[in-house]
Amino acid sequence: MTVRVGVVLFPGSNCELDAMRGVEQVGAEAETLWHGDDTVRGVDAVILPGGFAHGDYLRTGAIAQFSPVMRAVREFADAGGPVLGICNGFQVLTEARMLPGALQKNAGLKFLCTDVVVRVETTGSALTNQCVQGAELRIPINHFEGNYVCDDRMLAALQADERVVLRYVENPNGSLDDIAGICNDARNVVGLMPHPERAGDPLVGSADGVVLLRSLLVAAGAPVPVA
Amino acid sequence: MTMFAARIEVSHLPGIADPQGATVERALPALGFTNVAAVHIGKTIRLVLEAPDAAAAELQVAEMCERILANPVIEHYEITVEELVEA
Numbered sequence: 001m002t003v004r005v006g007v008v009l010f011p012g013s014n015c016e017l018d019a020m021r022g023v024e025q026v027g028a029e030a031e032t033l034w035h036g037d038d039t040v041r042g043v044d045a046v047i048l049p050g051g052f053a054h055g056d057y058l059r060t061g062a063i064a065q066f067s068p069v070m071r072a073v074r075e076f077a078d079a080g081g082p083v084l085g086i087c088n089g090f091q092v093l094t095e096a097r098m099l100p101g102a103l104q105k106n107a108g109l110k111f112l113c114t115d116v117v118v119r120v121e122t123t124g125s126a127l128t129n130q131c132v133q134g135a136e137l138r139i140p141i142n143h144f145e146g147n148y149v150c151d152d153r154m155l156a157a158l159q160a161d162e163r164v165v166l167r168y169v170e171n172p173n174g175s176l177d178d179i180a181g182i183c184n185d186a187r188n189v190v191g192l193m194p195h196p197e198r199a200g201d202p203l204v205g206s207a208d209g210v211v212l213l214r215s216l217l218v219a220a221g222a223p224v225p226v227a
Numbered sequence: 228m229t230m231f232a233a234r235i236e237v238s239h240l241p242g243i244a245d246p247q248g249a250t251v252e253r254a255l256p257a258l259g260f261t262n263v264a265a266v267h268i269g270k271t272i273r274l275v276l277e278a279p280d281a282a283a284a285e286l287q288v289a290e291m292c293e294r295i296l297a298n299p300v301i302e303h304y305e306i307t308v309e310e311l312v313e314a
Contacts (some may be wrong), residue, residue: 058295062298096300102300102301104243104244105246105247106246108250109247147302149300150300151242
């Protein structure tokens with residue numbers, strides 16, 4: 001079975017082509033989902049890509065959460081469908097309360113565009129089911145607002161339920177508890193600041209993003225690849 | 228119906244880091260302002276709305292704050308509503 005992945009296009013998204021190419025590279029069919037359409041068109045997985053949806057006005061993701069497509073994405077997620085938010089997509093998922101907490105300006109107020117190393121903290125998520133627990137992956141980040149915050153109670157819950165999916169080995173942005181990515185209670189909705197779709201080939205510095213996108217396809221019903 | 232001017236002050240919740248405030252606080256001593264502490268940066272939103280009375284206007288602005296104007300996970304808001312008097 002070929003998995004169909006829908007990549008949501010908001011006005012201001014700019015990583016949708018990278019995301020589509022990334023999942024195509026690991027065997028999926030990819031298509032764009034328009035932010036104004038109230039449907040995910042029967043895809044098997046949804047990606048909210050990086051960029052600056054609605055200009056990041058007010059707060060990152062604040063306007064995008066009210067796009068008609070987000071109603072459909074929420075229904076899809078509630079039915080167990082895998083949803084991945086990358087960078088701005090992660091910000092949209094927190095604003096939409098599909099993931100807890102919020103992302104605010106990096107400590108030090110620097111826009112960060114660099115490779116970071118993240119550690120896989122759980123293999124129980126739509127993004128990491130094909131990873132090795134504790135594996136360290138080199139993935140680029142490219143953000144101004146990646147500094148994850150939540151209240152103490154939520155942090156304790158994230159830690160207790162092993163919902164921190166990825167942690168920075170060296171914290172680049174002040175993120176609480178070195179958090180680079182988290183998942184929801186049902187573990188099918190995942191948000192992360194690093195860009196796995198930009199780490200798809202040694203030619204671009206790293207191919208460590210491949211295993212993450214492959215995990216997403218497995219969560220969407222693709223057969224587990226033979227090692 | 229009466230016109231009201233609303234002013235919303237959005238600031239960080241206590242305990243939530245304010246990297247903009249912290250950076251400005253570190254920059255001020257470089258200009259000779261060495262006696263400054265507790266710099267916080269938030270935002271002000273102003274809008275005009277029509278409502279039966281000030282209480283109704285404030286209630287509606289509070290709903291806007293909860294749903295979009297502020298993020299209650301990290302932000303606190305304060306609303307001031309004044310009747311708009313034509314000059």
